[in-house]
Amino acid sequence: GADLDNPGCFDDIFKGCHGVCHVSHVSTYDDHEYVQRVCDHIIGSVNASGTVSRVVVTSSIAAVISEVDIQELVRRPVLYEDRYPDEQNPKRTPAKGQGYSMGKVIAQRAFSDAAERHGGWDAITCCPADNLGPIQSAHQKDMGPWQHTVEMMLLGKYFQTPAYRPWMIVDVRDDADCHIGLLESVHVKNGERYIAWSTEMRDVEDLCADIDRLLPEIRHATPTVTDPFPERIQARAAELRAIWAQCELRNDRIRAATAVTFRPLDQSLRDCVESLLAVAKVAPKRKSETEHAPC
Numbered sequence: 001g002a003d004l005d006n007p008g009c010f011d012d013i014f015k016g017c018h019g020v021c022h023v024s025h026v027s028t029y030d031d032h033e034y035v036q037r038v039c040d041h042i043i044g045s046v047n048a049s050g051t052v053s054r055v056v057v058t059s060s061i062a063a064v065i066s067e068v069d070i071q072e073l074v075r076r077p078v079l080y081e082d083r084y085p086d087e088q089n090p091k092r093t094p095a096k097g098q099g100y101s102m103g104k105v106i107a108q109r110a111f112s113d114a115a116e117r118h119g120g121w122d123a124i125t126c127c128p129a130d131n132l133g134p135i136q137s138a139h140q141k142d143m144g145p146w147q148h149t150v151e152m153m154l155l156g157k158y159f160q161t162p163a164y165r166p167w168m169i170v171d172v173r174d175d176a177d178c179h180i181g182l183l184e185s186v187h188v189k190n191g192e193r194y195i196a197w198s199t200e201m202r203d204v205e206d207l208c209a210d211i212d213r214l215l216p217e218i219r220h221a222t223p224t225v226t227d228p229f230p231e232r233i234q235a236r237a238a239e240l241r242a243i244w245a246q247c248e249l250r251n252d253r254i255r256a257a258t259a260v261t262f263r264p265l266d267q268s269l270r271d272c273v274e275s276l277l278a279v280a281k282v283a284p285k286r287k288s289e290t291e292h293a294p295c
Helices: 032-049 099-118 145-155 172-184 204-214 237-245 252-257 265-278
Strands: 019-022 054-058 122-128 130-132 167-171 193-196
Touching (some): 019 172, 032 099, 054 099, 054 172, 099 122, 122 172, 130 145, 130 172, 130 265, 145 204, 167 172, 167 265, 172 193, 172 252, 204 265
Parallel strands (some): 019 054, 130 167
8 A cells, every 4th residue: 555645655566557536535634745745756756767658636526616606607507528626716625615626636637737847757637436336345425525525315314415516416436437538538638637527416305305216125214404504504405506596517528539428327326225224234224114015
């Protein structure tokens, strides 16, 4: 393994490699000097390898859509690769919850700028949306944020999404295919970025209800969503949902650059639930026999 906090940790690993998928998380995205330092030493390892010709940098849809002023989504509702958050807004700071988005943009630019300076490799950015799909190890029920929310649905208590944003899904298997496709493509160029999502959107409450629709044999006792937000935010729920509903999600570029096809959201949710039961041994809260019995 390699600890990203240790400069040079990839020096020996990258030698002889031709492509690198930089998918790792840093310890925090709020400290942007730290984010830059980590990028710099990984870039140093790429430069020193003598063989790496492409790096695929995993960013996030947050580097496209995360706005401190949600009205920016009304002004610019088409969500595609050339769209960036409003970086001129003085409130776009880690203190306002923008650290993750800002850190991802920093990483993207650090790698593409370094690749341009070096001239011997290129950096392509992949911006995945909300990853959903099967887990492969029990610990992923806790470490995958979207899979963990589905686990909470199964157990009987889950929470509303910030700003009432609907889930914007990419199946984990399709996300992997996107990364591989970008590594292999001869049509992509340094500095380009590609969004990985199916373009389907669904509110978290509807996703929870869909478990029973897709897998009725589980007899899932569908819980009501817990809304943790203050009343002033709850009063804006309809307004915020309408803003998200008018957004247009696009994945034209990733489909053109790779051979990826995106699974339907129903399949991703079904496979996620089945793997949580089989792999992580999650015990769902079930309907009572009397509630389930036919009339």
